[in-house]
Amino acid sequence: MTKSTRKVALLSGASRGIGAAIAANLLAHGWAVSLGCRTPSEVEISDGDNQLVSHFDALDASTEQAWIDATLAKFGRIDALIHNAGIMLPVSVLEASDAEFDRTFNVNVKSPMRMSRLAWPHLQASGSGRIVMMSSLSGKRVKGEHSTLYAMSKYAALALAHSLRKIGDNSGIRCTAICPGFVATDMGTALTEVPAEKMTQPEDLAHLIRTVLELPNNASIAEIPVNWTVEDNY
Template sequence: MSAEGTGRVVMISGANRGIGAAIARHLDANDWQLSLGVRSPTAMDVPPGGSDTLVQAYDARDRGSQTAWVEATVARFGRIDAVVANAGILIPKSVIEAEDHEIDDVYEVNVKAPMRLVRAAWPWLSATGCGRVINVVSLSGKRVASAQSGLYATSKFATLALTHAIRQAGWDKGIRATAICPGFVATDMAAAAPGRPDQLTQPDDIGRIVAFVLDLPNTASVAEIPINWALEPAL
């Protein structure tokens, strides 16, 4: 079974800028109906899809926020075909330097929030027979590049494991999950990245990859996609 078809509905967190906004643009161009979760809906410019798009308040730190967003999505569109968990935070500290509240914050947003969001949408994803989950992870979920990326990397390793756990839980229901693992992307989060911004992976590159993965049939599931802007050993 394929995820292709008209009227498909995707929920995208962190969709107001950067990678999330690029994913929304590409999926809108592929005729997906968009439900965008953002912290401040009133601060968002005209979204992709215009008035046909649902822009809903969503705070990854708020443990009830995902339920209201899922309910609003179903009330508006009547279905959920895919979830793209893109919202994330970076605290550049080693695991030795990080304070407990910083550890809690990183794990709340990067690990627990996507888990809660997928759980809330699970009945609707299951009902399609070809539900899709995309977790925007990082190459930091596959290697620890420096001490200062340590805290972030531990959370992203957990998010990568979460993606595989979702694949295991949803396989017989037709749900397929993919971890998108880019290195530095030309966004605000990568402002201190080495190299010029035009040398980095672009948000639109990620948008194209997500659009491609969401159109793959159940028989061609991709678990992980590492994305490099610079040569790295074995990645």
């Protein structure tokens, strides 16, 4: 096992969109990154000394411990965990099958909970461990009928973030939920007719996330709602 001189962040869903932007931002500012992806070959960023790409599938719990183990073998530490992987099935809570419910909650809630448990001792050892939960404004209010199952999962993800923040307080672990509206990604552009250039950009969220990771322990940020336009209360 080697010991990285850089802080190390685990980042799920890192091959494209918001995840790729976060990885690029962290690497450019002195972090090492361990990227968990369903298809590692899709990762376009390359920084061999400070980057690890591992197979990770939120629907396959066995890949979680393997990813943790590979990260520790390469870097010897874990300082941050960024839960970015997620899915949105365009189905209402009345239409959703049990299988669709299980898939949504397994990816958006259960896997982040398990990954947090696995990484917890290493975040404690860091002394300034950080967790970022990519929630959504859909986790703070319910709007479209066909996004209600997704909203349920993101409400749960937001509660998970607050729970981890509470539990980690005395160990120097800070957890922040990032709650964006439409973001200029494949998923975001498929859900609305708003032009991509008007939406929040993945690079903007990446900047916010790195800021949260680098704040001192005496700055505990619970949530950051982010929207591309003015919306009542957000």
